[in-house]
Amino acid sequence: MNELNLTFFMLLGYAQAHWFIVSVFVVGAAILNYLAWVQKGAFFQTELLKLTLRSWTGVALFLFLTIPWMTGSSLALLSYWVDWMLLIVMALGYAFASLFWIYPTLRLYEALKPVDKK
């Protein structure tokens, strides 16, 4: 229980410390998804989902390579298996979160781009 309690409040505290970024992300995702939802046609489209998956892969790879640097460290210092696990979880997790912006953005682009480019 102790480690679960600590982990919960650690992450809660981290989210509270970055409340502005979290708020921008949540509000932005809500607006983008709402706008994408009210466009004509189905919300989920196969081609867009494929493109989103490719984007997610790119974002995850980018994060995997840059997160250590962004935290004041470097990939060269990752020598312990828990480091690699943490890096993979962080890269995949943040990339997953980015889907809430990427997919509706692609959906909006698809819906709003001029007819001659469709």
Add this chain to the structure above:
Amino acid sequence: MIKMSHLSELSRRRFLLGSVAAATGLSLNAQSFAKQAEKSTPHIVIVGSGSAGISIANRLARALPKAKISMVDRKETHFYWPGLTLVATGAWHKSKVLADNGHYLPNNIHWIREMAIEFDPDNKQLITDTGRHVEYDFLVVATGVEYNYRAIEGLDTEAFGQKGLASVYHSPDVAALSWEAIKKFSEKGGDGYFTLPSTPIRCAGAPLKMAFLTLDRLKQNGGFDKANLNFYAATDRLFGLPWFHDFIETRFKENGMDVQYRQELTAVDVDAQIATFETSNGAKVTKSYDLLHVVPPMRAPASVRQSNLAWQEGNMAEGGWLAVDKSTLQHINYPEVFGCGDVNGTPRGKTAATVKMSVPIVVENLLAVISGNQPTADFNGYTSCPLLTQFGAAMLIEFDYQGDLVPTYPFIDPHKESWLAWVMKEQLLKPTYIQMLKGNV
């Protein structure tokens, strides 16, 4: 870690109660004592608005809404002490370690913005620097430590940041000034000295972290090949646990650092940049320096040191540390008095991690005494040191009074340097610390 077989033995009811306890920040015992004491209206005085004082205030205010709780401390600004190593080595701006005490104190607390200068436990009262007598039914002493820079002859604390003089301990301002001195040294090199006094000190890992991070800055800024580095400890080891002592000493020596033991910094000629060390047999050695990182001798604040609350005999008497039972953290002579944090005269641990683990113990035992019971919670001496070995890597070392390793996350090997431990130190510990202040962790 909880084994699944053990988990399955827990009844659903107990598991749910445990969840509630975790959510309220009180153990089941503490909740039981709080319920017994909820109709009483004791006056509880907490002296010291550091991490221990504020955290206890929040927990008590929730547990005993009818109690009168007073906080005695003039300090309006809260220092996040664990972040000062990062300020003094240029990783953080000092604004990142400053906060407003009022922001974290519960609303229903009586905040006496004065300093306690005298304790009179026989009459259950203390006297503040304005002459006010504050009577109490129960007292929590959380005054922290006193930095005794005056014990080092010739040391002018106004000179930090100039002429190669640095100290991570004094304050966030001095930590920031120390970075100026360390930055210059890391570019130009020269003779660098890191000190460690013989007294118990707050965060015993900080002097080691300062040496490790300065080494890293030397390598980054080009001064490493021009530097002659020395670590002069007044103790006979660098770290309390043998394996880690060996690791640190080896790492220092691999980087060309000369490590000497039983050498106490006793005097500094600031203008001439000369430090005097005294060996255990009384011999004096003088060294000229380009960087001197000073770790001051520490002791309990005079108000505690000169009172009946201090140890009168034993190895904690000289520093005047608070005489508490190391398990219950209750005063050995005055059962209505408890101690928490750095002021405690206990064998190990003057860290924020110790505060985090001992605050619930103090609160539970205090509630027990208020409700007419005996203290039930035992503190195992938990302390933790995220030992920064370079920028980007650290070791997460957690241990108890016995020196046994007690990792919170058993899958993290304390003997390994890891990026995860660095992320915890640099990104996650401060948010966790704030949760601790609020009485959640």
